Amino acid sequence: MNKSESPRSPRRILFVCLGNICRSPAAEGVFRDIVERQGNPQEWTIDSAGTGGYHVGDLPDNRMRIHARRRGYELTHHARKVTESDFDDFDLIIGMDNSNVANLRRLAPSPEAEKKVVPMADFIGKAMRYDYVPDPYYEGAEGFELVLDLLEDGCQNLYNTLQTLP
Numbered sequence: 001m002n003k004s005e006s007p008r009s010p011r012r013i014l015f016v017c018l019g020n021i022c023r024s025p026a027a028e029g030v031f032r033d034i035v036e037r038q039g040n041p042q043e044w045t046i047d048s049a050g051t052g053g054y055h056v057g058d059l060p061d062n063r064m065r066i067h068a069r070r071r072g073y074e075l076t077h078h079a080r081k082v083t084e085s086d087f088d089d090f091d092l093i094i095g096m097d098n099s100n101v102a103n104l105r106r107l108a109p110s111p112e113a114e115k116k117v118v119p120m121a122d123f124i125g126k127a128m129r130y131d132y133v134p135d136p137y138y139e140g141a142e143g144f145e146l147v148l149d150l151l152e153d154g155c156q157n158l159y160n161t162l163q164t165l166p
Contacts (some may be wrong), residue, residue, distance in 0.1 A: 012045040014090040015120075016100050020050030023096040023133050023147055025060040027120065029073040030148070031155040033060055038159070045090070051103040053081040061137065067144040070150040071152075087113035094120050094158070097132040123154040123161065 015027035028048040035044050059065065060075040068075050086093065087108055093116045095101035101119045110116035120129045133150050136143030 001127070003101075011043060011088040012092070013047075013158075014086055014093045015046075015048040015096070016082055016094040017048075017052055017106060017133075018052050018053060018100060019137075020077075020081070021055045021056045021058055021061045022064045022136055022144075023151070024048035024050065025075050025077040025079070026064055026068055026073070026147060027060055027094070027096070027151050027155060028077055029068055029075045030151045031159065033073055034155055034159045047090070048077055049080050049082040049086060051100055051107070052101060055079040056081055062125055063141070063144055064136070064147075065147060067141070071148060078137075080108060084109050087116060091116065093117045094123075096120050100153065120151075120154050123157040124150055125153050125157060127154050 012037055013031065015024040015031070017023035025048045028046055031049050032041070032046050035046065056079055058079045060077060060079075065073050066077045084103065084107070087110075094116060095104050098119065101117055103119040108117060120133050124133075126132055128150055130150055133147055133154070134143065136147045
């Protein structure tokens with residue numbers, strides 16, 4: 001292998017929630033920040049989408065953007081709906097809750113594609129006491145802060161897990 005070759009293939013991660021305006025763009029922003037701090041963003045493709053098309057083209061919810069900005073994350077993603085081609089374009093498709101995971105598995109065009117779908121809860125530490133990332137849309141400020149706490153923990157654990165894979 002010469003110096004210009006990367007020892008690791010690119011990682012392609014898609015975060016998914018219902019409308020792609022709160023949880024999944026926040027996960028995308030948190031994970032992107034982790035990757036950039038590690039100094040290897042060129043090795044990654046990071047995106048987010050929603051299982052519903054309710055907000056296609058919209059920026060993330062303003063409340064989520066405000067809370068994320070306070071932690072140093074700029075959320076500039078424009079909402080989009082999951083497509084069948086996402087199952088070819090991404091190595092891992094991470095649903096924020098059981099409903100998102102079930103919807104993604106129904107959308108998967110093949111058994112191989114379905115295997116790419118995993119819950120974000122698989123990466124959230126037990127100390128966080130959550131087995132899903134709750135939707136903060138109808139909550140107050142504490143709901144958005146909780147989501148960011150869960151995503152910071154889960155995304156760091158996801159990154160660490162992926163770094164151990166060949």
